[in-house]
Amino acid sequence: MNDKNETQNDPRLWGDKRYHSLNYHLRHVFGEKVFKVSLNGGFTCPNRDGGVGYGGCVFCSLQGSGDFAGKPNDPLGIQFKQGVLKVRSKWPGVKKYIAYFQAFTNTYAPVEQLRNIYGQALEIEGVEGLAIATRPDCLPEDVLDLLSELNERTYLWVELGLQTSNNKTGRIINRGYNSDCFLESVRKLQSFNVATCVHIILGLPGEDRQHMMRTAKYVASTHVEGIKIHLLHLVKDTPLVQMYEKGQFEFLSSEAYIDLVVDILEILPPEMVIHRLMGDAPKETLIGPLWCRRKREILSRIDGRLKDRQTWQGRLYRTEKGEGER
Numbered sequence: 001m002n003d004k005n006e007t008q009n010d011p012r013l014w015g016d017k018r019y020h021s022l023n024y025h026l027r028h029v030f031g032e033k034v035f036k037v038s039l040n041g042g043f044t045c046p047n048r049d050g051g052v053g054y055g056g057c058v059f060c061s062l063q064g065s066g067d068f069a070g071k072p073n074d075p076l077g078i079q080f081k082q083g084v085l086k087v088r089s090k091w092p093g094v095k096k097y098i099a100y101f102q103a104f105t106n107t108y109a110p111v112e113q114l115r116n117i118y119g120q121a122l123e124i125e126g127v128e129g130l131a132i133a134t135r136p137d138c139l140p141e142d143v144l145d146l147l148s149e150l151n152e153r154t155y156l157w158v159e160l161g162l163q164t165s166n167n168k169t170g171r172i173i174n175r176g177y178n179s180d181c182f183l184e185s186v187r188k189l190q191s192f193n194v195a196t197c198v199h200i201i202l203g204l205p206g207e208d209r210q211h212m213m214r215t216a217k218y219v220a221s222t223h224v225e226g227i228k229i230h231l232l233h234l235v236k237d238t239p240l241v242q243m244y245e246k247g248q249f250e251f252l253s254s255e256a257y258i259d260l261v262v263d264i265l266e267i268l269p270p271e272m273v274i275h276r277l278m279g280d281a282p283k284e285t286l287i288g289p290l291w292c293r294r295k296r297e298i299l300s301r302i303d304g305r306l307k308d309r310q311t312w313q314g315r316l317y318r319t320e321k322g323e324g325e326r
């Protein structure tokens with residue numbers, strides 16, 4: 001999907017950024033600004049209902065990490081309208097949108113139900129494509145066939161949670177799948193030419209800079225089309241709260257996070273689209289780190305750090321094989 005000629009190892013080629021932002025990419029594809037609107041398709045997750053495990057990933061909120069998606073009982077059209085109202089208050093001129101199935105596991109249902117719900121989203125006026133967030137162990141053959149079909153019909157991203165390439169951390173956070181499962185799903189999506197965006201989290205329990213850099217290198221080695229970098233948020237009513245209270249991990253400082261993000265950008269391929277450099281924290285339930293509420297400031301400090309270090313995405317990218325830990 002990505003035009004490899006779109007970027008080169010040159011910081012001036014991504015508009016005003018030194019990284020290949022999603023905003024830049026979408027403008028390139030659609031010729032204008034496009035926004036993602038988060039939707040809640042009413043799914044659950046096999047890591048919560050016993051299909052794979054119970055309790056969910058330790059950091060996952062009661063909303064299935066879809067705190068900004070709509071209410072599951074509202075029809076998609078209503079959720080979409082509410083999402084658009086928020087966007088338009090800041091960007092009145094935007095006319096094109098990606099319907100983003102964000103909450104819980106958005107391929108965890110019979111394929112006909114999925115076909116129906118994705119189809120409903122695509123019928124909404126202004127929706128130009130889909131982004132579907134899921135787990136790598138929730139992509140059976142019939143769902144892959146459906147995604148391949150959708151990929152022919154519309155603009156599509158599938159978002160996969162990896163969080164870390166370290167299987168030991170994967171167990172600590174109760175992820176419920178290993179790196180092999182992740183890689184197999186990436187390969188399957190690639191065989192159908194479906195663009196994949198991988199989520200990673202910085203600051204997970206037991207992880208130091210080396211682990212996080214290894215995860216980034218691993219993602220780079222898979223040649224997926226996109227990445228979302230998140231800071232670990234501690235939110236109320238998650239198993240992570242107890243781990244924090246027992247002193248099993250500490251919050252990253254904003255300085256450490258900014259440096260890590262810059263280090264990671266340097267080793268990612270220049271054509272990889274950066275969907276996010278930091279997620280949004282739900283205000284009402286966030287426990288920490290509280291500095292993440294100043295998202296705009298942090299993003300601007302990342303821009304500043306890239307400039308000060310005279311660096312940019314891909315500057316240190318090498319095509320050598322990544323080192324996912326087993």
Ligand code: SF4
Pocket residue numbers: 045046047048055056057060061064065103104105135161
């Ligand atoms: S897979 Fe996603 S929705 Fe399920 S528990 Fe983990 S973070 Fe939450």
